[in-house]
Amino acid sequence: MSPQVLFYTVETVHDKNQKDRQTIMTSTLTFPTPKTITGGCLCGGLRYLVEFPIDHDFRAGSETCQCTQCRKQTGGLFLVSHRVSTAAFRFTGSHATLRQFNATPNVDRAFCSDCGSLIYWRPKDKSYLCFTVGTVDPLYLIGEGHPEGVASTARGSGAAGGDKASQPETESVPEGGYGMALANGCGRHYWCKNEIKGVTDGIPLLGMGGRGTRCLGDY
Numbered sequence: 001m002s003p004q005v006l007f008y009t010v011e012t013v014h015d016k017n018q019k020d021r022q023t024i025m026t027s028t029l030t031f032p033t034p035k036t037i038t039g040g041c042l043c044g045g046l047r048y049l050v051e052f053p054i055d056h057d058f059r060a061g062s063e064t065c066q067c068t069q070c071r072k073q074t075g076g077l078f079l080v081s082h083r084v085s086t087a088a089f090r091f092t093g094s095h096a097t098l099r100q101f102n103a104t105p106n107v108d109r110a111f112c113s114d115c116g117s118l119i120y121w122r123p124k125d126k127s128y129l130c131f132t133v134g135t136v137d138p139l140y141l142i143g144e145g146h147p148e149g150v151a152s153t154a155r156g157s158g159a160a161g162g163d164k165a166s167q168p169e170t171e172s173v174p175e176g177g178y179g180m181a182l183a184n185g186c187g188r189h190y191w192c193k194n195e196i197k198g199v200t201d202g203i204p205l206l207g208m209g210g211r212g213t214r215c216l217g218d219y
């Protein structure tokens with residue numbers, strides 16, 4: 001394992017009070033965390049780089065949403081996203097196909113006008129955005145290409161994405177990638193009241209595994 005890879009260990013105790021039961025759940029997660037990742041849309045017209053601040057909270061950053069807007073836009077039953085500061089995210093190269101849709105006036109939904117991939121959603125009045133974990137390149141998400149001959153390009157781990165174009169360095173991606181860092185389910189789960197009985201109401205990632213904060217309605 002590369003010594004540059006930091007591991008994150010999370011121990012969470014949940015006290016779930018429900019009408020007919022009370023359970024105490026403890027979960028411990030250990031996973032490697034990236035300095036940088038890249039991703040893009042399905043057609044390749046949009047490419048992006050995320051440079052995680054040194055103090056980025058990979059636990060709080062992992063979010064899901066089951067609102068109807070996310071379902072309609074992605075075609076999936078839930079959205080898996082990761083929250084970062086807007087300064088940590090930037091498009092690379094041309095992004096002529098970038099469009100934004102506002103299903104809610106104060107929330108931008110950035111997508112590719114050629115292939116339709118949703119890249120992120122972002123409240124206009126906040127300093128963060130939530131990029132879609134499904135658009136992260138397979139190298140980082142699942143470790144595709146590991147271990148031979150694949151490396152990522154990092155520009156350092158500055159918190160604000162400063163423009164010091166420091167010399168690229170290579171960072172080996174661990175076996176299995178960074179999927180758990182990006183989608184561990186320890187953050188917020190929006191619109192759990194839209195759970196589909198028997199389908200999405202028992203999936204650990206979506207909050208029923210005792211991780212994260214379940215949000216029953218709007219955020």
Ligand SMILES: [Zn+2]
Pocket residue numbers: 041042043044045046097112113114115116117
């Ligand atoms: Zn595209």
Ligand SMILES: [Zn+2]
Pocket residue numbers: 065066067068069070071079190191
């Ligand atoms: Zn949503």
